[in-house]
Amino acid sequence: MGLDQIIKGCQDNNIKAQEQLYRFFAPKLxxxxxxxxxxxxxxxxxxxxxxxxxxxxxxxxxxxxxFEGWAKRVMINNILQKYRGVTYFxxxxxxxxxxxxxxxxxxxVSMDFLLGLIQQLPERYRMVFNLYxxxxxxxxxxxxxxxxxxxxxxxxxxxxxxxxxxxIEAQRGGSIPDAK
Numbered sequence: 001m002g003l004d005q006i007i008k009g010c011q012d013n014n015i016k017a018q019e020q021l022y023r024f025f026a027p028k029l030x031x032x033x034x035x036x037x038x039x040x041x042x043x044x045x046x047x048x049x050x051x052x053x054x055x056x057x058x059x060x061x062x063x064x065x066x067f068e069g070w071a072k073r074v075m076i077n078n079i080l081q082k083y084r085g086v087t088y089f090x091x092x093x094x095x096x097x098x099x100x101x102x103x104x105x106x107x108x109v110s111m112d113f114l115l116g117l118i119q120q121l122p123e124r125y126r127m128v129f130n131l132y133x134x135x136x137x138x139x140x141x142x143x144x145x146x147x148x149x150x151x152x153x154x155x156x157x158x159x160x161x162x163x164x165x166x167x168i169e170a171q172r173g174g175s176i177p178d179a180k
């Protein structure tokens with residue numbers, strides 16, 4: 001059975017088709033959930049909630065463009081909506097440091113270490129960083145999805161980069177000396 005047939009089965013509320021779709025896309029969408037969730041357990045909850053929403057909205061999918069992209073967007077929007085009203089988001093000043101000062105040198109840092117650092121970022125910083133750097137959304141799109149201003153998105157990205165740079169430098173045994 002092809003993907004289009006599985007999707008059509010899901011649109012008809014066919015449980016076997018839903019199971020096939022889940023088995024095929026769950027690993028990819030779980031990786032998305034891990035990027036936007038504060039913990040592994042929350043990521044699992046978000047995956048389940050997201051699939052319920054995908055199954056509820058699947059009739060809206062018009063077989064135009066990538067189904068995976070559509071499902072990923074539904075998943076991300078669901079997670080952002082869930083955390084939008086959570087009070088542990090930090091309120092930040094919209095002053096944006098020069099991005100050149102916040103670029104971290106990552107050529108000697110393992111990907112696992114970097115992903116671990118990203119996971120440790122404060123919630124809003126992590127979400128903005130992932131949306132901008134990993135998923136390629138613009139600051140305008142991020143602002144709309146998260147209910148913040150573009151300036152706040154830029155500021156949060158700059159601060160996330162600064163935190164990552166500091167942690168990488170600390171891992172290397174101190175800050176990188178200035179060139180003279």
